[in-house]
Amino acid sequence: MSEHKASVLVVGGGSVGAIAALNIESSGRTAVTIVCRSNFQIVRDGGYSIESCDHGSLRGWRPSDVVNKVPRVVDGAHFDFVICVTKNVADVPPSVSDLIGPAVTPGKTTIVLIQNGLNIEKPLLAAFPQNIVLSGVSLIGANEAEPGFIQQDFPDTLYVGPFRNANLAPADEKLAAEDFVSMYSAGGKTQCSYNADVGWTRWRKLVYNACLNPVCAITGLDTGRLRLADGAIEGLVRPAMAEIIAAAKASGYELPETIATDMIEMDPLTMYLPPSMLSDVRKGNFIEYENILGEPLREGEKLGVPMPTLSVLYHLCQAIQWKNKELKGLVNVPPKGTFVA
Numbered sequence: 004m005s006e007h008k009a010s011v012l013v014v015g016g017g018s019v020g021a022i023a024a025l026n027i028e029s030s031g032r033t034a035v036t037i038v039c040r041s042n043f044q045i046v047r048d049g050g051y052s053i054e055s056c057d058h059g060s061l062r063g064w065r066p067s068d069v070v071n072k073v074p075r076v077v078d079g080a081h082f083d084f085v086i087c088v089t090k091n092v093a094d095v096p097p098s099v100s101d102l103i104g105p106a107v108t109p110g111k112t113t114i115v116l117i118q119n120g121l122n123i124e125k126p127l128l129a130a131f132p133q134n135i136v137l138s139g140v141s142l143i144g145a146n147e148a149e150p151g152f153i154q155q156d157f158p159d160t161l162y163v164g165p166f167r168n169a170n171l172a173p174a175d176e177k178l179a180a181e182d183f184v185s186m187y188s189a190g191g192k193t194q195c196s197y198n199a200d201v202g203w204t205r206w207r208k209l210v211y212n213a214c215l216n217p218v219c220a221i222t223g224l225d226t227g228r229l230r231l232a233d234g235a236i237e238g239l240v241r242p243a244m245a246e247i248i249a250a251a252k253a254s255g256y257e258l259p260e261t262i263a264t265d266m267i268e269m270d271p272l273t274m275y276l277p278p279s280m281l282s283d284v285r286k287g288n289f290i291e292y293e294n295i296l297g298e299p300l301r302e303g304e305k306l307g308v309p310m311p312t313l314s315v316l317y318h319l320c321q322a323i324q325w326k327n328k329e330l331k332g333l334v335n336v337p338p339k340g341t342f343v344a
């Protein structure tokens with residue numbers, strides 16, 4: 004374990020990013036710079052308000068530096084870690100690689116993706132072939148209720164391990180992941196552990212995210228209300244989960260027999276937890292449906308797994324995303340024709 008003082012950039016100052024910055028800054032071993040966007044002014048001037056099951060109530064907390072765009076590294080300086088905690092919306096630019104590019108030094112910066120979904124590393128490994136890319140699978144339940152106000156109801160448990168980069172030595176990737184785990188855990192308020200089998204952990208998490216996130220986002224119900232609603236779990240969620248479990252198996256990842264029930268019951272019913280995709284729909288944000296739903300669907304179908312429920316959920320999410328693209332002027336809609344006789 005290295006005692007090197009790391010320089011850390013957190014890109015994405017929303018709910019998971021703010022808690023990640025708090026954990027890392029609490030290590031006392033590093034100064035964190037956070038990149039904010041819509042909440043920049045509020046966080047820079049007044050700091051975050053945080054109500055957290057791990058950290059308690061904090062008012063006016065901010066990391067060492069708050070900036071409103073990804074800094075370009077110059078003059079031999081570099082970030083040891085660039086941690087990307089934006090929503091990974093694959094079908095809306097900028098791509099994650101373009102966004103973090105100015106802060107990444109080839110061969111030096113370790114990139115950490117604390118984001119949901121499958122195959123998110125592929126564009127990063129292509130854009131930064133000499134850099135270590137780590138996977139961060141987070142089980143936190145957090146939400147930015149208002150700009151700069153973070154509510155965390157479900158404890159932060161983070162699994163970190165390398166996405167294999169064939170250009171680099173596995174031992175170096177493991178060391179970087181262990182360094183990150185030690186830095187993230189040092190404040191003592193969170194569970195962060197080294198995770199060798201990133202693929203298994205990502206497929207396991209998809210049993211929740213590929214099923215509960217879209218069903219909640221489409222119906223507008225949080226996970227507690229979905230469990231109370233007639234037919235939603237047995238008629239929609241369990242069939243979708245069975246398809247993900249089958250796709251994981253076809254991809255070489257055997258998940259525990261109890262996984263569907265474990266995921267359905269993961270958050271207490273009366274927590275009424277809105278999965279991140281539901282929060283995005285409520286805020287009028289784009290949704291991460293391509294990485295969370297599209298990629299596992301494509302992987303499963305490629306391997307011959309029937310996925311009718313996932314396919315319907317995917318296309319419903321695609322329509323929701325298109326509706327938002329129209330609202331934000333990203334698609335052209337021909338003017339209404341005249342149909343009066």
Ligand SMILES: NC(=O)C1=CN([C@@H]2O[C@H](COP(=O)(O)OP(=O)(O)OC[C@H]3O[C@@H](n4cnc5c(N)ncnc54)[C@H](OP(=O)(O)O)[C@@H]3O)[C@@H](O)[C@H]2O)C=CC1
Pocket residue numbers: 014015016017018019020038039040041042088089090091097102117118119141142143144145146147279291
């Ligand atoms: N919330 C949760 O409980 C969990 C979330 N996750 C995953 O963690 C990741 C982060 O989620 P979460 O923290 O909830 O997301 P949030 O929407 O709360 O935060 C994302 C932040 O990134 C910012 N951002 C997005 N694009 C850019 C950009 N181009 N430049 C600068 N800033 C940008 C957003 O700014 P703006 O406000 O302006 O859009 C926002 O502040 C996602 O992949 C999610 O699926 C995983 C486990 C649990």
Ligand SMILES: CC(C)(CO)C(=O)C(=O)O
Pocket residue numbers: 119141142143144145157211212216276277278279280
């Ligand atoms: C399931 C949860 C809340 C993390 O535990 C999540 O990943 C999300 O909201 O997208």
